[in-house]
Amino acid sequence: MHFATLPDARARRAPDGPCLADDRVRLTNAEFAARVRGAAVEFTLRGVGAGDPVALMLPNRVEFVVALFAAWRLGAVVTPVNPSLTAEEAGYQIEDSGARLVVSETQVASAETLSPDSLPQDGPATPLSAPDDHAIALVIYTSGTTGRPKGVMLDHTNLSAMSGMSAAATQLSSMDHSLLILPLFHVNGIVVSILSPLAAGAQATIAGRFNAETFFGTLARVRPTFFSAVPAIYAMLLSRPEHQTADFSSLRFAVCGAAPMPAALITRAEEVFGVPVVEGYGLSEGTCASTLNPLAGPRKPGTVGVPLAGQDVAIMNAGGVLLPPGEAGEIVVRGRNVMRGYLNRPQETAVSIVDGWLHTGDVGRFDEDGYLVLVDRIKDMIIRGGENIYPSEIEAILHRHTDVAEAAVVGDGHPVLGEVPVAFVSLTPGAATGAAELAEFCTGSLAKFKLPAEILIVDSLPRNAIGKVDKPALRDSLQSV
Template identity: 60%
Template sequence: MHNIAEIPHVRALWNPTGPCLADDREELDNENFARRVRAAATILYAHGVRRGDVVAVMLPNRLELVIILFAAWHLGAAVTPIKPDSTFDEAHYQISDCAAKVVITEGGRGLDALDVADVAGPAVAIGAPVPAVAIEDDATALIIYTSGTTGQPKGVVLDHANIAAMCAMLIETLGLDGSDHSLLILPLFHVNGIVVSVLSPLLAGGRATIAGRFSASTFFDVVERVRPTYFSAVPAIYAMLVAQAAERTPDTSSLRLVVCGAAPMPAELIARFETRFRVPIVEGYGLSEGTCASTVNPPGGPRKPGTVGVPLPGQTVAVMDPDGDLLGAGERGEVVIKGANVMRGYLGRPEATARTIVDGWLHTGDVGYFDQDGYLVLVDRIKDMIIRGGENIYPKEIENVLHAHPSVLEAAVVGAPHDVLGEVPVAHVVAMPGAELIPATLLEHCGVSLARVKLPVAIHLTESLPRNPVGKIDKRKLRAMAAPA
């Protein structure tokens, strides 16, 4: 296929009545999906959308969002998805920053917006169809906004070549084909949800079902009903599923694998999930600036829990020191990435782009090393490192020790300010359901594996940890909560 934008047209020609896309409300075969895309493109064209414009979409997970994505591409326009529960100010910032031509929401939301039912709803009648625009590889396809952990969110510009390359890499690595059926549970305002769970299976000839709001207690009911072959999630979701009542024994036989990304997953949590639900977890690593994924534990094996796997085909992943020299196996440094998946840059921010992409290398801000087998081990985020009295402490090392305790479900460690030492580690811990945890016992557990300088000065027991919109633990909020120690 020449480009991703042609998926609806090609699938409709190839197998008109074959299943394509579904959500909680309706199911579309290939012909009806292509028809809805053409109708939405005609509506967008009537509202002035042309090649090079940006269409902003602020919707919860539903198939109309995917229809609008392809309708915009049909016209040569780009799409920026907005988190559906954004405040007016957050949405207005993103819309203004990318100079969106139109905004599509459900019911307006106080914005000068088109209603989704009038653009991509089932009742929209197609007028004279607008011919598809020929799309160049370097045409912008998506503008994905970072979660803004450092200042204002930045728009990550991904072109059609980025998206096509990423899909091809995922299809090869995960072995996707026409028999695959993805269940989307991650948000569609993030590149993982769009690329891993929608575009890749559709390009491979498979199908996708978009789940509504995630609920751990009803999730496996959805799996039993939909019968997907895989889904992609974040560690928090797997932790919630493991925490379900022990007597729950769902039928997971349709699943050949499940994918984990967004944040490193503790080896103990992987083991708990795989032992209980009898489905292999394929853990990967990547970032929006790299169109989603850069390493993955090979589904065909060997998979090595505690690592994030090996580089995807077509990508070079390396570890670099502060002087720009590449390091050998076992040496720690910043993880850097090269490949056709690396973003074009940050929208309207040439200085930030130049700091992030240097000599073709995408600088991730993550510290890691390659083991003797060529598997990447993530140590931590550079900015999360705690400097205690001049000694560097990586929170992830402490978190891994805490996760090894059988009564710990989740753990997060951040630095708290200290008058003398600068910073000291503080831990926030969520217990397994029904388990009783005592901070002193956990501290004793840590003391077996960690040097004294790395021991948390406080362990706070909590019912849940704060998260950002993608599901990662929000360490900025935890740091803000940390009183001077």
Template identity: 60%
Template sequence: MHIAELPELRARRDADGPCTADEASAMDNAAFARRVRRAAATLRARGIGRGDVVALLLPTRRTSSSRSSPPGGSVRRSPVNPALTEGEVRYQLGDAGATGVVTAEPSPRVGWLTVAELDAAHEDTAAPGTDADALALLIYTSGSTGRPKGVMLDHANLAAMAGMMIETARLSEADHSLLILPLFHVNGIVVGVLSPLLAGGRVTVAGRFRAETFFDLVGAVRPTCFSAVPAIYSMLAELPDRIRPDTSSVRFAACGAAPMPPALIERFERRYGIPILEGYGLSEATCASTTNPLDGPRKPGTVGLPFPGQQVAVMDPQGRILPTGATGEVVVRGPNVMRGYLGRPEETARALVDGWLHTGDAGRLDEDGYLVLVDRIKDLIVRGGENIYPKEVETVLGDHPDVLEAAVVGAADPRLGEVPVAFVALRPGASADAAALLDHCRARLARFKAPTEINFVDRLPRNPVGKTDKPALRARTTAVTVAG
């Protein structure tokens, strides 16, 4: 079955069966299929068809069919993080070549339409395209140069990843996914929505996450699974002791995006009785490549075993696969690996070599085949599940007229995992203070990318070859607690 056929298949099998819901309403399978048909008709009437890109600039709610439906067979979708600044959104839309943009609120801009407009047309009865090689999603992820790149995922990638998730987690029509991750991330799309729907289950979209009310929602909707990032598990583990929720419906919770401290896993599992399946993946591999197993030993401190159908290995700089226990670059091979980066053949060629996806992460495989992440080869900072590349922040700081040079490193944070901290050398005679530089960053970057603190230095430290000595800067950072 092609993913684009899923709405009609569910409607034929069980028209009245539950499909998707949020805090405001619920849709059965028949209603879900009708909304998909109306959305298709609206896009067709706007002249948007095969090969065109439609960007989704929406909050994480069910919002008709546009967020929760599977990617159509002919139109490519590119979800946009609503926290991005206008300039960042403009860049993604231009790079993706978006023909249309779906928003929650009306906009006078040409090609922009609302969710309400998607739901207003007569139903389109034309059969969707079912080409497995057709591009389905453009997921944007920052590159090591700081320029966001469009990861091209086709329908075959999505089908392969969802099938792996269904097999590994034993998903079935009895499963009910509670979506708390944003739908501009491939995790939310594939793990939170697509996999349970393909398995015959259903999805409830939680909207904005609040630790204080999360377990009230769990008790009300009775999910069997959910996926989150370590920062969320940390907030839940820190809830007052008087909160003793009923979590008996939940079979497992998945964790990704950043390493989760073993002590936090133990504390969460002991308190709530929910097994955490910590895994590892990236957008370029359609979400996930390893996971601690539902059946079998779960090893805290590792990110588990390869998903069925994927190969995970560790290579040296010459491209040779290393033996068990040796540290090198983590590489991945399988039908879930992306087609490449949109419009970036050179970067694609560096990432995809002889069928292997080079992740840029360093790790090793233990004696049982479990992957242990050692460090990131790239300078990626993961703040509460959000990826931040220092170069992008450094470029913005460097644009300030008072800044001579800047470097950004990750500092440990007990809740968010890491936060970006900047070291700045000012030009002679300049008078900019930390508040001015932070305002400068916040005006040009999404809020989660802005540094949490700025340290002024006379000059940045250099290593023997003249590069900024970031290990020395990291050694100067201290744990930072971020409010709110």
């Protein structure tokens, strides 16, 4: 089913059935469809049509999903924007995507802004134009190790395929109830916690900003059958005393992704929650997930599971040769879930997708049972509590300071967040700028989660044999402190 038709289909099948809720409102299928129609009319009045990009710069709330489906009803494209980005960061994404309208709680200077509170709650049942499976549905922004963030283009075929794969792997049915606690500007939040359950006839409840202190109360009130989280969230929940008396009886399973989860933490979470915690692996370019530890079959903590049905996941060497089990190489993915490409970046697309294989930049191997083991990351990406941080972005900001000669950012281990960015900075001759001043300098241009946890002033940065900054040596120096 094309997602543009889903709200109307659910309303016809069960108009009074539960569909979507947040902390303020609960919508039946008919009410959700009405809101989508109303928002689509408002978008049309503001000049949005087929192929036009719409930016959603919203926290977790029902209106995000309403606007998402309203845009798709018109054949428009959605780019979700992290509302915690600075004006500079958000402005870059809005401009790069070509968004002509931004739905946001705050005024955005770079484009026409529409408040989510002004979206109509109903609209005429105008007929849908023929949905196009190959039309771009989402542009998710993600960074490489160099340059500015890139727009990952996902079409409706990608979303339908990924939602179907996810639903099949987790055995979703109309009896399920998703609790969304991850941000809606991530493809994980959109696909796993919203699109997959809604397409399966299930319902979804959107929680606001995650809070470990209130999570167990939300769980008892909402009574979901599953939720998806990152390792940092599980670590925070298991550190709370409330888990000893919490009611987990409604849960059927839980999902973990975005960063590797220690095997001991998975085991502990399964003991506390009393349900399977299935860990997976994927990336935005693959529309979220490519492997998952089987819900019904053997789960192997320390691995990220087996390939989802409908995808080919393999290990390839630098020469393009597929490797046998046990040998490490680059993880490559092939299937209907693989992105259409990077927006306006044909050369980078050609490097990432070769002969149908998506090159992930991650190193892994398959064990003797066919389970994928992550070995390392080719890229230098830092994953802080499930949020992707790219050193080049932080380095670029630091280099704007006139007293900075060189800057290099690496990840340092953190017991709860997994990793945090640490910046090494060498100063120009005679400069006396301190770490506190540099930290303040970064604040205006970087979102809070990207700010370095520590800035270390050094005389010079180490270099390898070919003259490049030796980041492994910097990481090793942190471990020896």
